[in-house]
Amino acid sequence: MRISELGHRSGVSLATVKYYLRERLLHAGTATAPNQATYDETHLHRLHLIRTLIEVGRLAIGDVRSVVEALENPRRPIHGVLGVAHYALARQDEGDSAEDAAADADVDRLLASLRWRVDARAPGRSKLARAIASLRRLGWTVTPDTLLPYARTADGIASYEVKALPPAGSRAEMVERMVVGTVVFEQILTALRLLAQEHHSARRFGRSRRPGA
Amino acid sequence: MRISELGHRSGVSLATVKYYLRERLLHAGTATAPNQATYDETHLHRLHLIRTLIEVGRLAIGDVRSVVEALENPRRPIHGVLGVAHYALARQDEGDSAEDAAADADVDRLLASLRWRVDARAPGRSKLARAIASLRRLGWTVTPDTLLPYARTADGIASYEVKALPPAGSRAEMVERMVVGTVVFEQILTALRLLAQEHHSARRFGRSRRPGA
Numbered sequence: 001m002r003i004s005e006l007g008h009r010s011g012v013s014l015a016t017v018k019y020y021l022r023e024r025l026l027h028a029g030t031a032t033a034p035n036q037a038t039y040d041e042t043h044l045h046r047l048h049l050i051r052t053l054i055e056v057g058r059l060a061i062g063d064v065r066s067v068v069e070a071l072e073n074p075r076r077p078i079h080g081v082l083g084v085a086h087y088a089l090a091r092q093d094e095g096d097s098a099e100d101a102a103a104d105a106d107v108d109r110l111l112a113s114l115r116w117r118v119d120a121r122a123p124g125r126s127k128l129a130r131a132i133a134s135l136r137r138l139g140w141t142v143t144p145d146t147l148l149p150y151a152r153t154a155d156g157i158a159s160y161e162v163k164a165l166p167p168a169g170s171r172a173e174m175v176e177r178m179v180v181g182t183v184v185f186e187q188i189l190t191a192l193r194l195l196a197q198e199h200h201s202a203r204r205f206g207r208s209r210r211p212g213a
Numbered sequence: 214m215r216i217s218e219l220g221h222r223s224g225v226s227l228a229t230v231k232y233y234l235r236e237r238l239l240h241a242g243t244a245t246a247p248n249q250a251t252y253d254e255t256h257l258h259r260l261h262l263i264r265t266l267i268e269v270g271r272l273a274i275g276d277v278r279s280v281v282e283a284l285e286n287p288r289r290p291i292h293g294v295l296g297v298a299h300y301a302l303a304r305q306d307e308g309d310s311a312e313d314a315a316a317d318a319d320v321d322r323l324l325a326s327l328r329w330r331v332d333a334r335a336p337g338r339s340k341l342a343r344a345i346a347s348l349r350r351l352g353w354t355v356t357p358d359t360l361l362p363y364a365r366t367a368d369g370i371a372s373y374e375v376k377a378l379p380p381a382g383s384r385a386e387m388v389e390r391m392v393v394g395t396v397v398f399e400q401i402l403t404a405l406r407l408l409a410q411e412h413h414s415a416r417r418f419g420r421s422r423r424p425g426a
Contacts, residue, residue: 011310045351045352048347048350048351049351051347051350052347052348052350052351055306055343055347056343056344056347077418078418082410082411082414083411086407086410086411089403089407090403090404090407093268097224111408116408116409116411116412117411117412117415117416118408118411118412119411122407122408122411123407124404124405124407124408124411125404125408127400127403127404127407128400128401128404128405128408130268130269131269131397131398131400131401131404132401134261134264134265134268134269134397135265135393135397137261137264137265138258138261138262138265138389138393139258140393147401147405149370149373150370150398150401150402150405151405151409153366153369153370153402153405154402154405154406154408154409155405155409156366157362157363157366157406157409158406158409158410158412158413159409159413160362161410161413162410162413162414162416162417163413163417165417176351180348180351180353182407182410184344184347184348185344185363186403186406187340187341187344188341188344188345188360188363189363189366189367189402189403189406190302190303190340190399190402190403191303191337191338191340191341191344192337192341192360192363192364192366192367192368193367193370193371193399193402194299194302194303194335194336194337194340194395195324195329195331195335195337195338195341195367196329196364196367196368196370196371196372197295197299197371197374197375197395198295198296198299198329198330198331198332198335198337199329199330199331199371200371200372200374200375200376201295201375202330203330203375204375204376204378205290205291
């Protein structure tokens with residue numbers, strides 16, 4: 001197909017398709033004339049993937065680039081690919097206050113008590129610690145008991161997700177499943193949490209009404 | 214305290230504190246001289262809240278403004294306040310493709326089968342539908358069975374969260390607990406999911422190693 005059809009079918013503007021080509025997020029088409037190329041379903045699929053990461057996952061363009069590089073680099077270990085998605089979703093500044101240091105230590109203790117094997121530099125650690133420190137600055141009491149219901153919930157769904165990965169498949173399929181699954185199902189889980197909160201909140205506090213009204 | 218101490222203790226730059234004052238996200242201090250004011254713990258608390266919403270929750274400044282308005286407007290029903298946090302977390306463009314319309318209908322059916330009472334305009338609905346449509350464009354099969362484990366997980370944690378809200382307290386306390394709880398515990402849950410994924414993925418695919426390495 002021509003580039004105009006590629007844009008139309010993917011829902012991505014022509015200018016943006018050209019930008020992705022220049023940035024090599026989208027692989028080049030097959031040249032058919034000095035200034036013309038033809039594109040196929042692999043290009044359409046890649047554009048859907050980029051849109052998903054940006055629009056659903058709200059990833060920055062630099063993180064999309066990391067995902068694309070992981071897809072295209074056959075020497076990256078499968079397990080390491082998961083880290084690309086994790087960095088994109090959880091990268092957070094290190095804190096430097098006393099609350100931040102205390103929260104970092106709390107996260108270490110929580111993970112040890114759960115016996116989760118997690119790298120010391122895993123981006124989820126600092127994301128969790130910054131959230132804990134923020135709550136404490138607002139005067140909330142945060143103890144292991146505050147976090148355990150969330151840890152159990154997270155353990156249940158993550159265990160299910162890793163088991164549900166197909167046992168085989170091409171490397172590109174595995175990588176895409178892992179990245180898309182991590183990014184998009186985070187959105188699915190958090191959307192469903194909001195919907196369930198509304199349901200339970202309506203039962204406790206009043207009639208269901210337009211949120212924000 | 215003076216504005217410089219307020220900035221120092223909150224970790225917010227002086228220019229940003231002044232910006233929040235101009236934008237009325239931060240309430241005015243008590244005037245002590247024509248061009249000087251003094252601030253107290255309520256101002257420090259508000260700055261911690263704004264930082265939490267922006268840095269941890271990644272809310273846009275307009276959404277922070279909505280939260281502050283909800284805190285300060287005593288006539289807003291408590292249940293409606295939850296909607297402010299939900300809009301801030303889940304606002305998503307409406308889709309206009311055939312996949313989007315099918316996904317909207319799937320979300321309606323899912324919520325009906327779960328018997329969740331959720332407003333037709335709840336922002337979580339379109340967030341969920343856009344995620345489903347994205348997966349389908351990438352060739353994934355998404356059925357109610359795909360979503361049910363996430364719905365059960367979300368129902369469990371949301372039910373716990375709504376029950377855990379303190380039965381009484383000042384209106385401002387209730388509102389802050391609801392908004393902060395919704396925003397920050399979403400981050401806590403998603404951070405823990407990433408950590409648990411790493412743990413289970415390391416067990417299945419290889420040694421724990423630096424993600425991204």
